[in-house]
Structures are given as C-alpha cells and as structure tokens.
Amino acid sequence: MIDALEGRLFLAFIALAEEKSFSRAAERLGYVQSTITTHIQQLEKIVGQKLVHRYPRGMELTEAGKVFAQYAYRYVHLIRSLDEQMHELTEPSGTIRIRAQESFFLTRMLPFIQDYASRMPNVNVRVEHGAYPDILSGVLNHELDFGIVPQNPNRHELLFEPILEETIVFAASEPVTRQVQEAGAQALGDQLFISNGTSCLYHTSAADVLKQAGITVKDALELPSLEMIKQYVSCGKGFALVPEIAIRNEIQTGKLQVLSFAPEMKFTHGLIAHRNREHGPTAQGFRTALMDFYRSPIVSSPD
Template identity: 70%
Template sequence: MIDSLEGRFILAFIALLEEKSFSRAADRLGYVQSTVTTHIQQLEKISGQKLFHRYPRGIELTEAGKVFSKYAYQYVHFSQSLKESMNELDQPCGTIRIRTQESFFLTRMLPFVQEYTRNSPSVNLRIEQGSHQDILKGVLDYELDFGIVPQNPNRHEILFYPIMEETIVFAASEDVSRKVRNTGVQILNDELFISSGTSCLYHTTAVDVLKDAGIMVKDALELPSLEMIKQYVSCGKGYALVPEIAINNELKIGTLKILPFNSKMSFSHGLIVHKNRELSFTAKSFQSEFLCFFNRYMS
C-alpha cells in the first residue's frame, strides 16, 4: 500500500474529514472539487475500503475511514516534524493543535496564550473546545498534539502532566439559594439542573454528588457555553456545577450564590499527550513553556 500512497491524497482525506464537504475541502486546498473526489477515490482504491458515506447533507466516516483517520493524522504530524528537524529551526514554528474545555480556556488559559503567541509569533495555536471525552479521543486518535483535561484519564496510552487543582461549586441565583438555606438542599429535587451536556465531566460529577445528597436529577437542560449557563442560572432558572473562579464577578455583585454542600469538590487539571507521539521541536517547546507557565501561575 505504501508504494501507492501520496501525501496529497492524505491531505485531501483530512480536509474532507474536517470540512465535511467536498466543495469546502477543495476551497481549503486550492483545488477544484473533482480533484478532491479523485484523490478520495484513489485512497479508497488503494485501501480496498470505502472511507466515507456520502449523504445529501454531507459526509461521514465509515468504520474503515475512522481507522484510516488515525494514520492520516500521524502522517501529517510526521511530515511536519521531519520538515522542522531538517530545517534545524532556531525558532519554533508550525501548528500546535490543542483541545480544552471552554471553562478552562476562559478562566485559566488566556494569559498563557497571550504570552506564548507574543514570544512565539511563528507558531499557529489551533485551540478547540470539547468535552472531557472529546479531548481524550482526539489525543488517542493522534488528531491533537495536546489535550487539557479536568482529571487524569488513567489510560496506559496517555501521559498526564498535572498542572493545577480547580475548586468547583454548585451555583444558583439568590432566590434559589434562599430556598436552599430555608428548606435544605432537598429543594433541588424540584429545580432544573443545567450543564454542558451528559458527556461533560462536570455533569457526571454533579449527578454523583447530588445522588449522595439524596437529590435526583429529573430535569436537566443542556446549554452550549459557560456564559449561557451563568446567565440562565442567574435568572433563577435552576442551578449548575461550575468552576468557582468562573463566577467570581457574579459572586461579588450578588447575581450568583454558592450552594451549601458539605464536601469540597475539585478537579486536577492536566496536560495530556499520546505516549507514542513523537513530539516535534515546536511541540516540545510548547509543552515546556506551558508547564513552566502554570508552575509559576500556581506558585
């Protein structure tokens, strides 16, 4: 198979995978659409497998395509690392792909990004938002250089570098908080629980803590962003589990209150990377600066 593979076929595969459209993939690569179609057909012929399902609304990976994607990303990563090594770089350059939870980026990561981009202007940081499982899958599939997760995934394929402890709290409006103070946390059985979705670690953690307190989550609302969750909760519409630092301003002005639960809850955030991923010069530099920054940040 390797004798027949060409890099442009792999790049067409990744562009189609990420853009979900032959026309958008062609625009991204500077090709006409028929060229992308031909490259994918060549890949399918070489692999002997159908790689994409074609639907009127777009494309989806087949099972064979999902397997192929892991190796496609490794190919691109290898090519980038080789180019950097051959050029004997004095300065980091190229692209670093990272995925993190929205709340961590908004509350903790922005100062690092500002410092890093100022010191390494030739590096393109591609930062994506995702749930704990999205992040882990991206690293396992070699799609990402790094992930930032709220707890150690304890996978033998993953290296985990702890960076900080994060206190998390149940937050609600003054009205809901008053009900809890007057009646007890059992009143939450009748309140709406709000989260980023059932795949979010904050959601699953909250459900477990509430269950231990005798509270069953019977009605939950999924919202796509931390800001929407805070705004919705501050209107007296239920309660949510959030990083304490994310609601500091709301606590100061009184639009949100911390609900009284006995046990202190926290996550141990960390940087993850695939154990078998050969880090480029730029990736090694990024990892070192990232860990040093948070070591200073937490000192």
C-alpha cells in the same frame, strides 16, 4: 502500498474528514472539488477499502476510514516534525492543535495563549473546545497534539501531566440559595439543573453528588457555553456546578452564591498527549512553555 501513497492524498483525506464536505475540503486546500474526489478514489483503490460514505449533503467515514484517519494524522505529523528537524528552525513555526473545556480556556488558559502568541508569532495555535470525551477521542485518534482534561483518564495510551487543582462549586442565585438554606438541600429537587450536557464531566460529577445526597432533580437544561449557564442561573433559574474561579465576579456583585450543601470538590486538570505521538521541536517547546506557565507562582497560587 507504500510506493503509491503520497502526502497530498493524506492531506486531502484529513481535510475531508474534518470538513465533512468535499466542497469545503477543496476550498480549504485550494483545489477544485473534483481533485478531492479523485484523491479519495485513489486512496480507496490503494488501500482496497471504502473510506467514506457519500451522501447528498455530506459524508462520513466508514469503519475503515476511521482506522485510516489515525494513520493519516500520524503520517502528516511525522512529516511536519521531520521538516522542522531538517531545517533546524531558529524560531518555532507550524501548527499546534489543542483541545480543552470551554470553562478552563476562559478562566485559566487564555492568558497563556495571549502570552505565547506574542512570543511565538510563527506558531499557529489552534485551540478547540470540547467535552471530556471529545478531548480524549481527539488525542487518542491523533487529531490533536495535546488536550487538557479535568482528571487523569488513566489510559495506558495517554501521558498525563498535572497542571493545577481546581475548586468546583454548586452555584445559584440569591433567592434559590435562600430557599435551600430554609428548606434544606432537598429543595434543589424542584430546581432546574443546568449544565453543558451529559457528556460533560461537571454534569456527571454533579449527578453523583446529588445522588449521594438523596436529591432527585426533576428537570435539567443543557446549554452550550459557560457564559450562558452563568447568565441563566443569575436570573434565578436553577443551579449549576461550575469552577469557583469562573463565578468570582458574580459572587462579588451578588448575582450568584455558592451552595454549601456538598463537600468541597476539586478537579486536577492536566495536559494529555498520546504516548506514541512523535512531537517535533515546536510541539515540545509549546508543552514546555505551557507547563512552565502553570508552575509560576501567580498561576499556581491556591484559589
């Protein structure tokens, strides 16, 4: 099998797996669509397994395709690391893929990315946002170089390096907060609970706290972004669990207030990487720069 496998076949497979479209994969690699089709057919013939299900409006990986994808990513990353080593780059270059929750990127990570990009113009940092399960999956399947998660996943396949501790608070508008102060926390049962959805760790953590407090919420709303959640709650529509740093401006202007019915909550955000991932000099340098950034007094100062 190894004699028949070529790098371009792996690249075509990865492009197809990520784009979920033969035409978009071809456009991404600068091929005609028939070339992608031929490459995938070659791979399927070589490995003796069907790798993709083809549909009129797209495709999805078969179970064999999902297994093959992990090795395809590892192959491509290994070759890129080898290329960096062989050329003994005097300046880092290449692509770093990292995924984090939107709230962490907006409140904690953006300054680092801006600083790093200005110092390392030849490194393409692809920052993606996703829920906690999406981040774990991306690192475990070797799609990503790194992930940032709000708690230690305690998986033997993953390395976890703590970055910073984050205070999490329940937030609501002034009218909703006043209602809770007057009627007690049980008043939240009639309010709309707003979050990024059940796959979000903030949602599950909030649900646990509410359950422990004996509060049964009758209705919930899923919104795709932190900004939408803040705006919706600011209008007096329900309450949400958010990073305290994310609503400091809203607290100062009176748009939002902290609900104090629950004990103080904290998450320990950290960087995760696959234990068996071969990181090249660029990825290793990125990791060092990121960890040094969060160890600085300005960033690591208490909230």
